Amino acid sequence: MHIERYDGNRDALLPLFALADDSPTQVASYIEEGEVVVARAGDEIVGHALIIDTGDAATFELKSIAITQARQGEGLGRALVAATITYCRERGGRHLIVSTATADIGNLRFYQRLGFRMASIVKDAFGPATGYPEGLLIDGIPLRDQVVFELDLGTD
Structure with a gap:
């Protein structure tokens, strides 16, 4: 498995974005933003992460992350x-x-195991009004x- 920056056509990653987000409307609103890194197994892309700026130079957002269903549970999410x-x-970020x-028990567990802390709750974020x-x-x-x-990245 190899992780690298992705500069290709992001439409090729739509199946991964769809795994991460149930709203095609939302995916379309951010798919072209930020930087994408991918996990490859040989020539096959098996995961992605989309990193975007937040407007605060010290804070970045991991906007989308997914691993193909066949490769989940292998540590690729942690690697991404x-x-x-x-x-x-590398870009001076101090927070991610x-x-x-809140319904996705697996994701809640995943992020907390990686050291992320709950920062806030957005009520009714998911529904027809948001796609x-x-x-x-x-x-x-x-x-x-x-x-x-939020994850405090500290200073290395």
Whole structure:
């Protein structure tokens, strides 16, 4: 497995973006922003991470991250987050934020295990008004609210 910056056509990554976000409207709004790093197994792209500026030079956002279903559980997500942290630190970043659904138990566990701390909750972030179908469930929990996590990158 190899992680590298991706400069290709981002439409080729749409299946990965769709794994990370259930709203095509939302994906379309940010897919061309920031920098993308990918995880490759040979010539095949098996994961991605999208890193965007927040307007605060010290804070970056991990806007999208996904691993193909066949390769989940192999540590590729951790490797992509590590590459994202390196990218942010090299650019003077002191904080990395990421958000996910409060209903997504797996993501909540993943980010906390990596040292992210809950920073805020955005109520009713997911619904028809923001491009998400009504009635979506994750792990049997209604998709409604969003949690924002923050990781203090410190200074190396």
